[in-house]
Amino acid sequence: MALSDRLELVNPSEIRKLFDLAQGVEGLISLGIGEPDFDTPEHIKEYAKEALDRGMTHYGPNAGLPMLREAIARKLKEQNGVEADPKSEIMVTVGANQAFIMGLAAFLREGEEVLIPSPMFVSYAPAVILAGGKPVEVPTYEENEFRLSVDDLKKHVSEKTRALIINSPNNPTGAVLTRKDVEEIADFAVEHDLMVFSDEVYEHFVYDGARNYSIASLDGMFERTITVNGFSKTFAMTGWRLGFVAAPAWIIEKMTRFQMYNATCPVTFAQYAAAKALDDPRSWKAVEEMRREYDRRRNLVWKRLNEMGLPTVKPKGAFYIFSRVRDTGLTDKEFSELMLKEAKVAVVPGSAFGKAGEGYIRISYATAYEKLEEAMDRMEKVLREKKLV
Structure with a gap:
């Protein structure tokens, strides 16, 4: 199947549709977008300026600056226990x-299946789909805090299954896999x-004693993990x-070839700033300050949500909360549209994240505490x- 044919199988994001619908709504409070409301720390911006002043405005290596x-x-x-050759x-x-598409393209063959925990x-x-495979949704459940279990996976694996995607801390549910979950x-x-x-990507935003466990750090797993x-x-x-990305050399070699003919390379001066940021203690201090503020918002x-009659599991990671709304008698899309029109609050219907998300909404608490208070009052x-309710 040609790539142009596969593009016909891919629908525009439901989140983007919501944003389009929200355009022009005066006084709107958006709890939809998954983006930190914090600005990039000043010292990282200064590193980018330093790179520009040094003339780092040219092409870099396809795989990134050494x-x-x-x-x-x-x-x-240091942070993940993963040994990888730079x-x-x-x-x-x-x-x-x-x-994801570059990594899948490195090994996936036409019609092979990929297990994806849902909501996803x-x-x-x-x-x-664009890589030529078939996505297979593996439902996760509120009763298990939306954590993926091997029992769920066993029901959906087949002879065609080639890969599995895990996401912890999770978008959209905020679920965090335990070490036992990851080992199983x-x-x-x-x-x-x-x-x-x-x-x-949300590894540093965890709460209530939870932590991220990198599956690639387990014995024998680096060779099969991206x-x-x-x-x-x-x-x-x-x-x-x-x-x-950290992955076996044969995967990185193929992904680099993909990037060579796609984006060529990431932005050079931005890479310089990121490299300097990783080794700067101020960066990690800023991360901890963000994490503490997200935690405060999460608790609010x-x-x-629970007080207003919307049963909600307390998330242990990321900056999302996944609330059950089907008890209101509305579908998740109807509920989201009602909140947009009547409360002027934008939330995302759970069905945008797969079949297992139907009957729920996702709220991003990556917005100011005062705005969150007002949004809750309006809802x-x-x-x-x-x-x-």
């Missing part, structure tokens, strides 16, 4: 999102000879479009007036 790959290797070893097992991408990040299934998933992957994509991460969420650098939103007022 200085950045080396800094990433140090970070992976010359052959790490590459820099134009945002983390790009890594909106880019996963389209990436599988690793055993499952080995048993069925699967490649594993581990999306860890670890995807980036700078957008960690350092509030979404517009800088910088991600990175979770408490208010509760509409629910009471409509007698939906």
